[in-house]
Amino acid sequence: MLLGKLFEETTTLHLITSIVDLLIVWFVFYQLINVIKGTKAIQLIKGIFFIIIGRAVSDFLDLTTTTQIFDLVLQWGFLAVIVIFQPELRRALEQLGRGRIFKKSAVNKEDELQKYREEMITAVKYMAKRRIGALIVFERETGLKDYIETGTPMHADLTSGLLINVFVPNTPLHDGAMIIQGDKIITAGSYLPLSESNKISKDLGTRHRAAVGISEVTDAFTVVISEETGDISTTINSKLNKSISLEDLEEELKDYWQITNNKKEGGGLFARK
Known part of the structure; x- marks a missing residue:
């Protein structure tokens, strides 16, 4: 009876340790793939898998010479992999030394959010200085499909x-x-509804009225650059913030992307649900 109980407990413990072992191996492989993703190492790994499969097939078909060639390639392949993957291995070790390898996706997200803000600020600063009029709408919870369809499709990276x-x-x-949806420029040249509010100064033109108009019917966040003065304004929830600084704009952009990222994470950065 005691022996049977001990055997039962040993089996359960062995099962748990086996599962933990598999999870650790899976996690390590997942992190390694993240490190080499987007590099030439991915193509080389495909080549290694091809060699392994070729070795198995040639052995199954009893192709002696072919099997020996595959064995020779695999024997020397270890050194070749170290030489070829040297940049990727060095990067992985550096990240491990800095304690970043297990925080890579979170770090990358923050880096990307910072990059988008910098791209926007650079563009707005350039256009404001030269008085280039602009109207940029950032989609939030309310979909902007009706207005997207009135413009020219772009689906381009935000630069x-x-x-x-x-x-x-x-x-x-x-x-x-x-x-803009998340980090993508979806369309340009779109038409927006004009606000009929009497609170808008008559000195402001069509762009500002369109910016307020879209904020009245949706929860979109909008950036406007005046063609006459080069002033930067934003609208959200029917409120027009006139003549704001680049520092204030950066804070508003930070809030927008942080909220958007938090609400849509789970299917990749700015994944649409």
Whole structure:
């Protein structure tokens, strides 16, 4: 009876340790893939798998010479992998030494959020200095599909160069609104509803009325650059914040992307649900 109980407990313990062992191996492989993702090492790993599969097939078919060649490649392959993967291995060891390898995805997200803010600030600063009018709408919870369909599809990465080029005067898309979802420029040249509020100063033009208008019917966050003065303004929840500084804009952008990221994380950065 006692022997049977001991055997039962040993089996359960062995099962638990086996599961933990598999989870550790899986986690290590997952982190290694994250380190080499987007590098030439991925293609080399595919080549290694091809060699291993080729070795198994040649052994199964009893192809003696082919099997010996595969064995020779695998024997010397270890040294070749160290030489070829040297940059990736060094980077992984550096991250491990800094304690970053297990925090990589969180660090990358923060780096990306910072990058988007810098791209926006660079573009806005350039356009404001040269009085290039711009209207940029950031989608939040309320979908902007109806307004996206009125513009020209772009589906491009958010970069300062592209932002500036879209709003350069006398180009086809400079008069409309640019709509951004997360980290992507979805469309440019879109038409927005104009606000009919009497509270808006008559000195402000169509861009500002459109910015307030979209904030009245959706929860979108909007950045406006005046073509006449170069002033930067933002709108959200029907409120117009006039003539704000670049520092204030950066804080508002930080809040926008942080909220967007928190609400949509789980399917990748800014994943649409």
